[in-house]
Amino acid sequence: MLPNLRRALLFRHCWLAGAPAARCKGAMSAAVTLDITPSPKCLFDEPVSISVRGLSPLQAVTLRASLTDETGVLFRSSAQYTAESSGELDLTRSPSLGGSYTGVEPMGLVWSLLPETPFRRLVKRDVLSPFYLNLEVYEGHGTAGQPLAKATNERAFLGEGVQRIPVREGKIRATFFQPVGVGPFPGIIDIYGTGGGLPEYRASLLASRGFATLALAYYGYEDLPKQMKEFHLEYFEDAVNYMLGHPQVRGPGIGLLGHSKGGDLVVSMASFLKGITATATVNGAIVTVGATLRYKDVIMPPIGADLKRIKLVKPGLANVVEALNSPLEAENRKYLIPIEKAEGKFLFIVGEDDQNWKSELYANMAADILLEHGKEKPEIVVYPGAGHYIEPPVFPMCAASMHFLVGLPVVWGGEPRAHFLAQEGAWQKIQGFFCKHLAEESLQSRL
Structure with a gap:
């Protein structure tokens, strides 16, 4: 009233x-303001505080967020709130009463974004430009009429002063990101999964946090192989040697970070190549998947899969978690990557609800193999409720999208809020892991 x-x-x-x-x-309406602090401009992985002022005491309002990706796909979220008796609404302490999420969630409008086009995942292709998150406040628990206030949160992927340097040396197709300041810096090679191309957004954010990072393409880019059929580890060895010889990369070793298919690639690199000090995988495997891997006279064929074990969740949407053959079976142990040969440290980030494959099984097998050979047990961090695509904060969870090997959309698993918390935790864990094994105390103190 x-x-x-x-x-x-x-x-x-x-x-x-x-x-x-x-x-x-x-x-x-003009008296209502929507504020973003400490600044409407930030890096994508940074939290902000969102507040509304000038409302009536206990006024019911709806906040709506929207973001358009580089392909034109619109992502939306909304939440219903009641203003405090002071007429202020602060998302750090005010609970959402309904909409895309409920409860006190300061960044809920971002992590709960959903695509209007089915089976689309939010991906950043051009790290030189930001994403623009548009925020609006509407009167009542709906979005009819004109907004009372608007604001835009500019979320960038390249910290001020970070250098983006394309790398075309020999066969290497990559991008080197150099942090701000006086080097040399701890070095990381970043490798993604079956989507191919040259994703740079995780590498650019890591460089913004003080790591000299090489985003490495390995297929589906320029003159690299067009399909996932066969890869040569010598290509990845060239990338390692490039980093070890770079004047802005501090030695004596570097780190590797791989997600999904990139996970089994970085485990293979750590197992066969020199100069690897620390390897982190995010929902990766310890068998070769999808393509043969060669190194000198060693041939590692991919572990097989049984398409009959793919289940249709509904027409046009599949669950593939049981498709790969199990490395626990005696006849399949020959497909295991010889991780016992590795000299560096390992971190396995696992989404407990990963529906792409059994990431937790692979992590535990890696631990057993290393311990059997007298090596140090790897660090394994399992996140309940997290799915396959564990990205930097605060990417919205992708519930389902196209799987390039399967040829149709698949579910990836996860519950949105738990997945958001996992991404926050994993991002800090990954940086802490590399700081511990690669970095000097000054960088460690930032975390």
């Missing part, structure tokens, strides 16, 4: 003053 009473009194005041009612309504 209070908002209605305030509007009635305001209307009466304006009428007595001889002003049109429409003008009074506009004056009331």
Whole structure:
């Protein structure tokens, strides 16, 4: 009743003053402000505080967020709130009563974004440009009418002063990101999965945190192989040697970070190549998947799969978690990557609800193999409720999208809020792992 009473009194005041009612309504809306602190500009992995001021006491409002990706796909979220008695709404302490999420979630409008086009994942292709998150406040628990206030959160992928340097040396197709400051810096090679191309957004964010990072393509890019059929580890060895010889990369070794298919590639690199000090995998495997890997006279064929074990969740959407043959079976142990040959440290990040393959099984097998050979047990961090695509914060969870090897959309697993928490935790864990084994104390103190 209070908002209605305030509007009635305001209307009466304006009428007595001889002003049109429409003008009074506009004056009331103009008093509402939507604030983003500490700045409307930030790196994508950084949290911000969102607040609304100038509302009536206990006024019901809806906040709506939208973001358009580089292909034109629109992502949206919304949440319903009630203002405090002061007329302020602060997402760090005010609970959402409904919409895309409930409860106190300061970054809920970002991590709960959903695509209007089915089976699309939010991906950043051009790290030189930011994403723009548009925020709007509407009166009542709906989004009808004109917004009371608007604001834009500019979320960038390249920290100020970080250098993006394309690398075309020999066969290497990559991008080197050099941090701000006086080097040399701890070095990391970053490798993604079956989507191919040259994803740079994780590498650019790592460089913004002080790591000299090489985003490495390995297929589906320029003159590299067009399909996932056969890869040569010598190509990845060239990339390792490039980093070891780079004047802005501190030795004596470097780190590797791989997700999904990139996970089994970095485990293979650590197992066969020199100069690898620390390897982190995110929902990776310890068998070769999808393509033969060769190194000198060693041939590692991919572990097989049984398409009959793919289950249709509904027409046009599959679950593939049981498709790969199990490395636990005696006849399949020959496909295991010889991780016992590795000299560096390992970190396995695992989404407990990974529906792409059994990441936790692979991590535990890696631990057993290393211990059997007298090596140090790897660090394994399992995140309940997290799916396959564990990205930097605060990427919205991708529930399902196209799988390039399967040829149709598949579910990836995960529950949105738990997945968001996993991404926050994993991002800090990965940086801490590389700081511990690669970096000097000054960088470690930042985390």
